[in-house]
Amino acid sequence: MSILVNRDSRVITQGITGKTGQFHTRLCREYAYGQQCFVAGVNPKKPGEQIEGIPVYATVKEAKEATGATVSVIYVPPAFAAAAIDEAVEADLDLVICITEGIPVRDMLRTRYKMEGKKTLLIGPNCPGIVTPDEIKIGIMPGYIHKKGRIGVVSRSGTLTYEAVAQLMALDLGQSTCIGIGGDPINGLKHLDVMKLFNEDEETDAVLMVGEIGGTDEEDCARWVKDNMKKPVVGFIAGVAAPPGKRMGHAGAIIAGGKGTAQEKIAVMEECGIRVTRNPAEMGKLLKSVL
Known part of the structure; x- marks a missing residue:
């Protein structure tokens, strides 16, 4: 499923x-x-x-x-x-x-x-869409980088969604479902909503969660994971080097009033038992290490 x-x-x-x-x-x-x-x-x-x-x-x-x-x-x-x-x-x-x-x-x-x-x-909006490998893709993600498997992927960043999937594929780890939720400040499903779905999905064994600066969605999700998640979760937060108060790219990624920094998100995620890499090239390896 x-x-x-x-x-x-x-x-x-x-x-x-x-x-x-x-x-x-x-x-x-x-x-x-x-x-x-x-x-x-x-x-x-x-x-x-x-x-x-x-x-x-x-x-x-x-x-x-x-x-x-x-x-x-x-x-x-x-x-x-x-x-x-x-x-x-x-x-x-x-x-x-x-x-x-x-x-x-x-x-x-x-x-x-x-x-x-x-x-x-x-x-979404401003998202790359959703792929259930070998079944259906809806949106703009390239289909050929996906393969059926048991890893769930949820990402706020479009480009890093593809990067995460490509790294998993290099390690022969397929995906159950891959969702780019979009980076706009007002959007639909959050990390938390998707994580709840993955937690209940019998064909998802672990989840790779990609976030970025701005808002508190990743922190809210991490706290829920700590108390409720039955499966390992690893993460990456984009924007560690982002200057405070500056909007990054097209995203809802802006640090306001000291909230929403990458460091803050990483700290909360690690406190909640989610292993986080600081290196975007290590997302796949980190996920494989918790299986």
């Missing part, structure tokens, strides 16, 4: 008619069971068209009713992406994965408020 998605998932692409949506939907369809998993696209101005052989509908609700899809992936431009999430939530989908980067924080505040009490889970 994987977490969140598998070969039986049925996926809608919101923004399928754009260059990015079309390109990545094609790659996702070419991966493992993608041909049967990607069943619909949405564009309110182009219903009735076909992209890559996939029918396009005017709304998420229509696409869901026509195909039985329960998952959506969003490649809609930033100005309209929060509204696309809202539409998927209103259609009562199980899971929405928002790849779009640069959504205004105010828009996401409104969207998170609207999601309260709804069943829909959100991965």
Whole structure:
């Protein structure tokens, strides 16, 4: 069993008619069971068209009713992406994965408020997506670097998600599920939410957790791990050299009021029994050492 998605998932692409949506939907369809998993696209101005052989509908609700899809992936431009999430939530989908980067924080505040009490889970925005190796990939992660196995990966950093997987693969360690949760200040699933899923998954033996400066998500997760996790967890925090008060890259990575530094995160994680490497090249080796 994987977490969140598998070969039986049925996926809608919101923004399928754009260059990015079309390109990545094609790659996702070419991966493992993608041909049967990607069943619909949405564009309110182009219903009735076909992209890559996939029918396009005017709304998420229509696409869901026509195909039985329960998952959506969003490649809609930033100005309209929060509204696309809202539409998927209103259609009562199980899971929405928002790849779009640069959504205004105010828009996401409104969207998170609207999601309260709804069943829909959100991965992202500004994330690379999710892969259940040899079954399904949703998003922009390269499929060929993954292999079926028993290691869970959860990461706030897109690039380091790929790096972690590549290191595991070099040690012949496959993954149960790999999730990039995105680095925006207001997002969906946090490290803690994903860790709970991995803890309950019978086919995950250990978890590699990649975090970065800003916020307290990693610390919250570490404290939960200490009291509840039945499996070994190792970690890496990006941004040890980041100057306080400076936003790093595109992420919600900013140290504010002394909170959210890499040193603070590492200290809390180690106090909670999570082994942490300071060297991003050692993530795979560290994980292998706890098996």
